[in-house]
Each structure stands twice: as C-alpha cells, then as structure tokens.
Amino acid sequence: MIEDQIISKTIDFVKNTLRGAEGGHDWFHIQRVFKTSQTIAKDEDVDFLIVSLGALLHDIADSKFHNGDETVGPKMASKFLESLEVDKNIIDHVILIIENISFKGGNTIQKFTSPELDVIQDADRLDAIGAIGVARCFNYGGFKNRTLYDPEIAPNLNMTKEEYKTSTAPTINHFYEKLLLLKDRMNTKTGKGIAEDRHLFMEEFLGQFFKEWEGK
Numbered sequence: 001m002i003e004d005q006i007i008s009k010t011i012d013f014v015k016n017t018l019r020g021a022e023g024g025h026d027w028f029h030i031q032r033v034f035k036t037s038q039t040i041a042k043d044e045d046v047d048f049l050i051v052s053l054g055a056l057l058h059d060i061a062d063s064k065f066h067n068g069d070e071t072v073g074p075k076m077a078s079k080f081l082e083s084l085e086v087d088k089n090i091i092d093h094v095i096l097i098i099e100n101i102s103f104k105g106g107n108t109i110q111k112f113t114s115p116e117l118d119v120i121q122d123a124d125r126l127d128a129i130g131a132i133g134v135a136r137c138f139n140y141g142g143f144k145n146r147t148l149y150d151p152e153i154a155p156n157l158n159m160t161k162e163e164y165k166t167s168t169a170p171t172i173n174h175f176y177e178k179l180l181l182l183k184d185r186m187n188t189k190t191g192k193g194i195a196e197d198r199h200l201f202m203e204e205f206l207g208q209f210f211k212e213w214e215g216k
Helices: 003-017 027-041 048-057 072-083 088-100 115-126 130-143 161-166 171-177 179-185 189-213
Strands: none
Touching: 003 027, 003 048, 003 072, 027 048, 027 115, 027 189, 048 072, 048 088, 048 115, 072 088, 088 115, 115 179, 115 189, 130 171, 130 189, 171 179, 171 189, 179 189
C-alpha cells in the first residue's frame, strides 16, 4: 500500500475512533497536530510517513481517558497499522513515539528520542499553548469539574508522574505546572519560534485573568 493510502486510511480510523471524544483531545486536536507536524518537518531531516502516522495516532487512546492505562493507545495503534501491513520497523518507531510523547508531569525521563518524535512532540506541545491551549485547558477543567482558580491552592512544580495524572488542582494551576514550561522544552528551531508567540499570549491572558479576579 502506498504512503498516501496509508495516511488516508489512518485519518479515517482516527476520525471514527475519536468520534464523541472530549473537545481538547478529539479529531480536531489530532488534525492540528498533524498539520503543525508537517509545517515543522519541512525544516527537519525526518521520515514523512513516520511523522504523519505518529502525529495521527499519538492520542488514539489517551491514558487519562482509560483509567491511566498507558498501554491502550500503543496496542490499538499497533493492531491498526499491522492490519495495513505497514513495515514492522515503522510500526515499532510509531509505537515508541506514542509511548514517549507525553509531558507526564515534566519530571519523567524520556526513554526514547528521534527526529520524528522531536517534530511531533513540538507540534503536540504547541497545541497546548497559545489561544487554543487556553481553550483546551479550560475545556478539560470543565470536563473534570475543576475549580477555575483557588488562591489557597498553590501550583505544585515538583509533581511525580502519578501526582500529575491524579491531580484535581484548579485549572489555572495547570498553566504553571505545565503550559508555561513548554516554551523552553521545544526541540526544533521552528517549534521554538512558534512557541515564543504563543507563550506571550498566555502570559497576557493570565495578567488579564488575575486583574479581573481582583475586580479591577
């Protein structure tokens, strides 16, 4: 099967699988990451098929929606790619991307690296910051029925992976625990450039948020 057909069938698979998913982790999130990955990949020496498949399948079964089980996504992606008779080396690479792309609290050592993962990880992190990042953050906070902000609950910048996964902190805390940290964790030159602009937007948003919180 030629690459274009593989990508087309993967898009259809992801759309069907994520129908009805939470708004910040639905098909449109995948589509944005896919498009941003293509933009970043133009300036990187990477395998386009691996970047495409990794971007499309990176959140096929996010563990936060599967009781924290991080094996569901890789298994689902592997089974699907095998059904298309994709080369085993490509499948193995895509699975490693899925297993290592997540932030996981920021204090977990990433066990695998590759230029393709660098590209997709940047694209995924870019979708977590800027205007869409703000929208996704509050969408998920509402989905989990979290408080917008509580001045008595300080952000925890030293969470373990398990603490990060089970946190019930106010939504605003997530900006300090993850979103504002992402600018300095970009892998590629293109990713870093885009992140600067989106980071600035978040800082301006937070300034306005706290101003309004105080009734000013």
